[in-house]
Amino acid sequence: MALTAMMKTTKPMVTRLILALLTCSVVAACSGNKETQVTTPSYTLIPAKKVLFNSFVDCNMAEVWVGDTFRIFPGKYGEDPLWGNARDLKYADGRHAEEAFASKASDFTEPTMPKNVPVSVSGLHGAVWFETVYQDSTDKSGKTLYAVYHNENYPATLPYNASTGEGYKNEKWPQGITGPASPAAVCRIGIMKSVNGGKAWENKGIFIEDLQGRMILKPHNTSKTFAGGVGDPSAVASGPIYTCFMANTAIPVNTTKRTITHKKSGAVSVSA
Secondary structure (H helix, E strand, O other), X not given: OHHHHHHHHHHHHHHHHHHHHHHHHHHHHHHOOHHHOOXXXXXXXXXXXXXXXXXXXXXXXXXXXXXXXXXXXXXXEEOOOOOOOEXXXXXXXXXXXXXXXXXXXXXXXXXXXXXXXXXXXXXXXXXXXXXXXXXXXXXXXXXXXXXXXXXXXXXXXXXXXXXXXXXXXXXXXOEEOOEEEEEOEEEEEEEEEEOOOOOXXXXXXXXXXXXXXXXXXXXXXXXXXXXXXXXXXXXXXEOOEEEEEEEEOOOOOOOEEOOEEEOOOEEEEOOO
């Protein structure tokens, strides 16, 4: 009886003692956690050697890991009545970024790209620049890639189509960058797919663009750059969501967005 009573009395005391010890431990751990302290980030600039890049680059440098290979995609491809047709979109490899960027001119390879189609045919119009390349996480080989590209067109390469609303009218069209007779471009954003690590690409289409009604025309547009459009995309894949950051060069209202569905990776959700 006495032993039972003592056990009943001791049990709550032991419990309170354990709780007190746990509380002290938590307080001590929290007070010693340096991550809770707010610090100001700092950086130091150090000298670096000048790097001579041995291929054409025009404000774009898409990069991706294909297995243990670091692959870069600089350059431009496609028809351009202002600057001429381009075959400068190429890729080069390295074990890491520094090695890939130091590639010799002979190390760059032109991938197989979809051909430009006539103005009356649905397909690839204008020139493209790969801005972001990402790997399909469902493909264990790492060779299925998607490239988000910047696309530029003119009334000559994509004339207005009344039945679809796509394309541009050559009326009050603003001046381009090379002189009074040159046209301004319109940028759009599309996506391509590769199943062999970027050596060949299939065009999956445009998923963000501005139509004729959003163009900024003469006499209001004196920029000598773009008549309108959205471009220069920088994209991030996070699970099933693909978020695209872009530059807007048109009248600031809702942009035409499309969702492209792929058989393996599912739908790509685009945020404008």
